[in-house]
Amino acid sequence: MQDYLAGLNERQKEAVLYTDGPLMIIAGAGSGKTKVLTTRIAHLMAKGVDAFHILALTFTNKAAREMKERVERILGNNDARNLYIGTFHSVFARVLRAEAHRIGYPNSFTIYDTDDAKSVVKTVINEMQLDDKLYKPATIYNRISSAKNALVTPLDYVNDYYLQQEDMRANRPAIAKIYDAYCKRCFKNGAMDFDDLLLKFYELLKTFPDVLSKYQHKFRYIMIDEYQDTNPAQYEIVKLLGAMNENVCVVGDDAQSIYSFRGATIQNILQFQKDYDEVKVVKLEQNYRSTQNIIHVANEVIRNNKAQIPKVLFTENQGGEKIRIVQTMTDNDEGKFVADTIQEQKLRNHFSNKDFAILYRTNAQSRAFEESLRRMGIAYTMYGGISFYQRKEIKDLVGYLRLIVNPRDEEALKRIINYPVRGIGKTTIDKILLAANTHNITMWEVLEKADQFGFRSGTLGIIQDFVILIRSCASMLKQHNAYDVAFHVGKQTNLVKELFNDKSTEGLQRYENIQELLNSIKEWVESPDNDEGEVVDKSLGAYLQQITLLTDSDNKDPDADTVKLMTIHAAKGLEFACVFAAGLEEMLFPNAMSINTREELEEERRLFYVVVTRAKEKLWISYANTRYKFGSLVQNDPSRFISELPPEYIDNSYSGGGTRQSSFGYGNTGAAYERMSGGWGSSRFDAATKFGPAPSKKTVPEYLGSKPEAKKVVEHKPSVDFQASDSSDIAVGQRVEHQKFGFGEVLKLEGNQHNKMAVIKFDSNGEKKILLNYARLKIL
Numbered sequence: 001m002q003d004y005l006a007g008l009n010e011r012q013k014e015a016v017l018y019t020d021g022p023l024m025i026i027a028g029a030g031s032g033k034t035k036v037l038t039t040r041i042a043h044l045m046a047k048g049v050d051a052f053h054i055l056a057l058t059f060t061n062k063a064a065r066e067m068k069e070r071v072e073r074i075l076g077n078n079d080a081r082n083l084y085i086g087t088f089h090s091v092f093a094r095v096l097r098a099e100a101h102r103i104g105y106p107n108s109f110t111i112y113d114t115d116d117a118k119s120v121v122k123t124v125i126n127e128m129q130l131d132d133k134l135y136k137p138a139t140i141y142n143r144i145s146s147a148k149n150a151l152v153t154p155l156d157y158v159n160d161y162y163l164q165q166e167d168m169r170a171n172r173p174a175i176a177k178i179y180d181a182y183c184k185r186c187f188k189n190g191a192m193d194f195d196d197l198l199l200k201f202y203e204l205l206k207t208f209p210d211v212l213s214k215y216q217h218k219f220r221y222i223m224i225d226e227y228q229d230t231n232p233a234q235y236e237i238v239k240l241l242g243a244m245n246e247n248v249c250v251v252g253d254d255a256q257s258i259y260s261f262r263g264a265t266i267q268n269i270l271q272f273q274k275d276y277d278e279v280k281v282v283k284l285e286q287n288y289r290s291t292q293n294i295i296h297v298a299n300e301v302i303r304n305n306k307a308q309i310p311k312v313l314f315t316e317n318q319g320g321e322k323i324r325i326v327q328t329m330t331d332n333d334e335g336k337f338v339a340d341t342i343q344e345q346k347l348r349n350h351f352s353n354k355d356f357a358i359l360y361r362t363n364a365q366s367r368a369f370e371e372s373l374r375r376m377g378i379a380y381t382m383y384g385g386i387s388f389y390q391r392k393e394i395k396d397l398v399g400y401l402r403l404i405v406n407p408r409d410e411e412a413l414k415r416i417i418n419y420p421v422r423g424i425g426k427t428t429i430d431k432i433l434l435a436a437n438t439h440n441i442t443m444w445e446v447l448e449k450a451d452q453f454g455f456r457s458g459t460l461g462i463i464q465d466f467v468i469l470i471r472s473c474a475s476m477l478k479q480h481n482a483y484d485v486a487f488h489v490g491k492q493t494n495l496v497k498e499l500f501n502d503k504s505t506e507g508l509q510r511y512e513n514i515q516e517l518l519n520s521i522k523e524w525v526e527s528p529d530n531d532e533g534e535v536v537d538k539s540l541g542a543y544l545q546q547i548t549l550l551t552d553s554d555n556k557d558p559d560a561d562t563v564k565l566m567t568i569h570a571a572k573g574l575e576f577a578c579v580f581a582a583g584l585e586e587m588l589f590p591n592a593m594s595i596n597t598r599e600e601l602e603e604e605r606r607l608f609y610v611v612v613t614r615a616k617e618k619l620w621i622s623y624a625n626t627r628y629k630f631g632s633l634v635q636n637d638p639s640r641f642i643s644e645l646p647p648e649y650i651d652n653s654y655s656g657g658g659t660r661q662s663s664f665g666y667g668n669t670g671a672a673y674e675r676m677s678g679g680w681g682s683s684r685f686d687a688a689t690k691f692g693p694a695p696s697k698k699t700v701p702e703y704l705g706s707k708p709e710a711k712k713v714v715e716h717k718p719s720v721d722f723q724a725s726d727s728s729d730i731a732v733g734q735r736v737e738h739q740k741f742g743f744g745e746v747l748k749l750e751g752n753q754h755n756k757m758a759v760i761k762f763d764s765n766g767e768k769k770i771l772l773n774y775a776r777l778k779i780l
């Protein structure tokens with residue numbers, strides 16, 4: 001066993017050794033939070049705590065794997081394989097598999113990915129005969145998702161005055177009904193979406209005291225990394241699980257909270273201290289990751305945010321080089337500059353590909369980098385692309401497997417009922433769906449009793465053959481493992497043959513992908529078990545549940561000697577010797593979607609803090625004067641964040657191939673917005689739709705020039721030392737000062753714990769509804 005305490009500083013040691021009772025570690029980037037958590041797990045196990053009793057929650061599967069490996073290395077054995085370690089979603093999916101029947105789901109419930117979920121939303125919207133231009137499935141899905149993560153049930157939703165008002169304003173009063181119908185449909189399909197993995201587990205713990213007690217006894221030690229990015233559902237689950245032993249250790253950095261658009265709230269950090277009688281708080285202040293220059297810059301950047309927990313971050317590392325700011329003419333030049341620089345650094349400073357990361361705000365930016373890296377012959381790995389399991393041919397075969405395991409799964413059934421083509425056309429599918437809805441049975445049940453629903457005899461025969469096919473595969477489930485069943489399905493359905501016969505390049509690729517899928521199932525089946533019964537489960541159901549939660553980074557080799565390309569969101573918790581922070585342009589970073597309120601802008605700044613603090617030795621910050629967006633050229637001004645960098649740590653004399661020296665020519669940012677409005681908005685990545693209507697693109701952001709007339713806010717000059725108070729215990733009748741609206745009186749309180757709102761009558765601005773979690777409010 002390694003002497004795991006030897007290399008730690010005093011504070012880190014203190015945190016590792018403090019094993020019993022609630023513990024919160026709040027500290028800046030690179031101060032060893034994750035290291036402490038890992039060491040703490042090893043320490044608990046070294047002390048004799050059984051790995052089965054330790055629950056560790058990480059933000060990605062990859063982080064969980066790395067943590068497990070490190071614990072194994074420290075302990076010198078493989079006991080760590082028994083840890084409950086993973087993302088909230090993967091750990092709770094595993095638990096739900098054992099408990100789902102308690103809440104009426106099959107234990108082999110299907111996990112719907114976002115595509116499946118959006119498809120269900122679309123079906124529901126169509127069946128309700130609503131206009132899907134107004135009720136866009138993706139938007140409605142995001143709203144439902146936000147509601148679930150805030151533990152707002154359909155019933156809460158319909159009774160929530162604030163949400164209703166918001167929907168009325170957006171002219172979409174039926175969202176509550178869609179939400180309700182969506183939940184019922186998923187239940188009927190025996191399916192849970194990603195959010196349900198939290199919500200249903202929460203409901204289970206709330207509803208069944210014996211289940212709660214079982215998991216309280218099981219998870220005696222709970223640890224959570226990246227706590228600043230947990231949402232209310234996750235928070236409540238942890239609170240319930242930890243209530244008996246109170247051995248909960250959370251680790252986070254409020255300055256790195258970057259998921260509020262998905263419902264995460266740093267309130268969880270503030271609340272944690274109130275949830276237990278005595279919370280030990282440890283602050284780590286020494287950064288081991290980065291050079292002094294990088295730390296100075298990071299500290300300086302984050303200082304511009306008002307909302308933060310005061311922290312110190314210093315390093316004893318060397319001063320290091322200055323941060324280089326590079327301006328290029330175009331986005332392609334930016335790509336070329338980065339590739340040239342990587343090449344040069346490799347030659348001059350003996351770096352390898354894996355020492356470099358190119359980090360950007362939106363996935364769309366990757367193209368220019370990919371092209372130039374390819375041209376230079378530099379190996380790279382791009383994260384955030386489409387996952388292997390999202391490919392069509394994979395989803396097709398998996399569709400069969402899903403239906404075999406869970407015949408209630410309507411999305412799977414619709415996907416493969418006519419693939420490979422067997423003569424069940426759209427009209428027949430609609431007829432099946434109608435019959436299912438009319439008789440309140442599943443589509444599969446309609447197929448099973450097809451002779452009762454008046455299908456034409458030709459169609460009836462085809463349907464009956466299909467039913468026999470699925471049943472015969474399903475009959476294998478009891479005696480055969482996942483690989484045998486999958487192999488049989490591929491053969492029996494002609495799916496593999498169909499792909500084999502397609503001799504085009506794509507066809508060949510698809511055929512290889514199917515082989516790859518079968519291989520990976522085999523590998524999974526043959527992988528060593530852990531000591532616990534439930535994980536020996538090599539059934540197809542268990543396999544399907546775990547692949548849905550894999551992301552594209554899970555099948556990439558983390559040790560490969562390649563340059564890494566990813567969004568800043570995806571780079572959380574990681575570190576690289578050399579980092580390129582790309583696309584530092586107004587409207588891109590900060591993103592046009594996130595500059596309408598101070599809260600949004602501060603989140604963008606935290607994102608900037610995250611990217612700066614990923615670098616160990618060298619950091620380049622680049623921006624392009626122009627870039628192509630949706631086929632047209634847009635001009636950009638440098639990001640406001642560049643102007644916040646302290647000049648003494650900056651080298652802006654740097655110029656690479658195709659670039660010109662930074663002139664720091666700040667143009668009229670308002671005009672830039674004009675040029676780009678309608679452009680970047682939609683480039684914000686997939687899940688980014690916020691809870692609430694998207695800010696109107698026509699509104700001129702507060703920071704950019706004149707304010708729109710409609711606002712008519714009587715400007716309030718807050719006192720110089722304006723400090724927002726904790727507004728959680730605000731009461732009706734209280735006098736308050738709002739940073740913007742001025743003085744007022746609280747008339748009413750509404751909403752739930754996570755969405756608490758106050759109706760305040762302001763002396764100069766009339767009545768306004770204020771969300772207390774976000775309000776800059778002072779209680780007088």
Ligand code: ATP
Pocket residue numbers: 007008009012027028029030031032033034035036253256287288289572573574575613
């Ligand atoms: P982030 O906020 O980015 O998640 P973190 O606080 O989790 O960062 P770690 O990733 O745990 O920080 O540590 C940052 C780096 O510093 C790692 O390379 C880690 O191995 C190293 N490190 C942490 N503590 C020490 C120490 N006491 N001695 C030497 N190196 C350390």
Ligand code: MG
Pocket residue numbers: 033034035573
């Ligand atoms: Mg970390």
